[in-house]
Amino acid sequence: MTRRIMLVTHPSRPDIPDLVEEFADRLGTHGIEVELAPEGQPTHGSAAELGSTGDLAPTPVDASGCELVVVFGGDGTILRGAEIARPTGTPLLGVNLGRVGFLAEAERDDVDVIVERIVTRDYRIERRMTVDVDVVQDGRIVCSTWALNEASVEKSVRERMLELAVEVDGRPLSTWGCDGVVMATPTGSTAYAFSAGGPIMWPDVEALLLVPISAHALFARPLVLGPQTRLAIEVVPHSYVPGVMWCDGRRSVELPAGARVEVRRSETPVLLARLTQGPFTDRLVAKFGLPVSGWRGPAHGVPGRLKTQVGHDTVAFQDSDRVAGSGGTEETE
Incomplete structure (x- = not known):
């Protein structure tokens, strides 16, 4: 059975066409098809316009049969991706092309890693309340x-x-x-x-x-x-x-x-695909650029080092690594 990924992109960024072509070509070499979602505009209505249906939703895009919805854009584009992914329970993976990108899991320069993780299905699923x-x-x-x-x-x-x-x-x-x-x-x-x-x-x-x-x-x-x-x-x-x-x-x-x-x-969550096991605290520090210099860690531990669980392995991160790497993810030694 052919594997399929749905791709949602920012509608007006000039670098999108080249990025889409690169992404699709790399996945294509592994037999994975990429379907580009149509552009979606914000929806506005009044009681008179909504009539008896009461449905305030964009034109539906069917993600059934896709194993992931991948988004290239900022948080606004990722929210558009959530509209597509949620009805079918398809996991959503955000690649930040904006400024903060709090919902994103990776950055533009991480395409190689993203492709590898998609091919090997090496990601975890996080449920987010709606x-x-x-x-x-x-x-x-x-x-x-x-x-x-x-x-x-x-x-x-x-x-x-x-x-x-x-x-x-x-x-x-x-x-x-x-x-x-x-x-x-x-x-x-x-x-x-x-x-x-x-x-x-x-x-x-x-x-x-x-x-x-x-x-x-x-x-x-x-x-x-x-x-x-x-x-x-x-x-x-x-x-x-x-x-x-x-x-x-x-x-x-x-x-x-x-x-x-x-x-x-709601009983229906949005499923986010996560590539890292890093704690939310590290995401806050990275996304908001919070000052953490001077922190030495627990008194009973090795000064200047933090141990955290990644899967079943214990990995140590240096102070300088906590907010390093793409999208605020940690770089292991």
């Missing part, structure tokens, strides 16, 4: 979608504040005059929620994050909630301006006064 999102108007669901990073409710015009009521597990929590609210997963805690002042959650934390955006209120701090929490945000009837709901910055729907957005943990 959320299901419903938009309710006049007592009926007018839109259903999902998010890997976050669902946000934001004001649609700049002049006035958006009036929002926050509900947690069926009970009112607070009402805010604000620019919006971000409801994020642990994966999304390093994205929009982080920029809005929220904390970073390690990916293995089971939780949801609620972060107000520029709220004019004394009680307006980020909240970490249980994974089974059911969140709801209402645009109160007397709000001076309407809102808009965004999921991962790719899918949006207009929210008139009285509309309600309901968010809950």
Whole structure:
């Protein structure tokens, strides 16, 4: 049976054609076909446009039969890849061509390693929580979608504040005059929620994050909630301006006064293909360029060295190696 990989690329980078050709040729020598996904644009709708289907999703791309969805681009392109990979449970492997690339596992210069790992199927699978999102108007669901990073409710015009009521597990929590609210997963805690002042959650934390955006209120701090929490945000009837709901910055729907957005943990995760066993701490240090000079490690260990488990082998990394290598991955001795 022919092995197939689906490739998702940034739509406008000038280096993409050469990179795609190189990648496809190398995999082709091992009998692996590469299918290039069509470009996907962000989707925007209103209750009237969505009609009775309530479906807020891009044109579907079928990844069934593909063993991986590989993405060349930044986090935005990787989120497009997640839209393709999630319905079929296909693992997603991101190759960063952007700036931070927090969801990416490798960099442009790692193509040789990526090809080798794909050919030998030498990667592990990491499950990332997603959320299901419903938009309710006049007592009926007018839109259903999902998010890997976050669902946000934001004001649609700049002049006035958006009036929002926050509900947690069926009970009112607070009402805010604000620019919006971000409801994020642990994966999304390093994205929009982080920029809005929220904390970073390690990916293995089971939780949801609620972060107000520029709220004019004394009680307006980020909240970490249980994974089974059911969140709801209402645009109160007397709000001076309407809102808009965004999921991962790719899918949006207009929210008139009285509309309600309901968010809950989804049963369908996104599967990320990982090439390294490095801890999330090292990824943070590498992606954010955090200063770690002067750290000497545990007092009972060898000064200046860190031991970590990679598979069944114990490998030591030097201080200088912790943030070295492509994409912040460690280089073994």
